[in-house]
């Protein structure tokens with residue numbers, strides 16, 4: 001499960017205690033200044049991972065990024081995350097902050113992304129796993145090839161979000177098998193609920209509501225062939241409660257584990 005804020009700690013602890021979850025992905029932005037010993041005291045010795053949302057590593061100046069990396073390295077030294085993950089997306093358009101973080105225009109930014117991914121991994125002193133975007137527009141068709149090239153050129157990892165891949169399929173027709181060359185080597189996965197808004201019908205990655213049937217189906221097929229699969233994080237950011245989340249986790253174990261190696 002994903003732990004996004006301190007106030008959810010009682011629920012996170014309950015899901016661990018009841019055995020529904022056995023791994024916790026921390027939205028590390030919101031725990032940046034929390035002493036790692038406090039995080040460990042809260043979670044016990046459960047395996048953790050770091051998910052970074054706002055590094056803005058594609059846009060931020062190197063000095064600030066280096067300061068951020070130094071804190072993240074300290075947190076990683078203490079908490080020993082299974083992976084550190086981040087996002088390949090934009091936060092500004094022509095200098096202006098935008099509310100919905102836009103997808104990269106893959107055809108125009110490859111060289112910049114290659115350099116920044118390399119730099120960010122070097123600063124963090126580790127491989128970083130980048131999550132696929134829940135594409136809305138035509139440009140999403142270029143995403144799988146962009147990821148493939150970056151994996152080859154930078155050695156980055158892929159955090160494959162199954163429901164994001166479903167959103168991209170629904171919105172711009174990128175079939176999940178467009179990822180077929182990368183998937184067998186993927187170790188870390190996400191899945192969450194998505195919402196579909198009408199006219200024009202658009203799927204948004206909201207982490208609200210239960211896991212959809214097509215997400216569970218893709219989970220089953222993908223995990224069956226992911227030879228190195230290690231973690232699956234079920235993300236919930238809306239209607240967050242024990243009943244709903246534990247139902248998601250039970251469904252994921254049933255579908256994800258059905259043909260697991």
Ligand SMILES: [Fe+2]
Pocket residue numbers: 131161164190191235
């Ligand atoms: Fe995700």
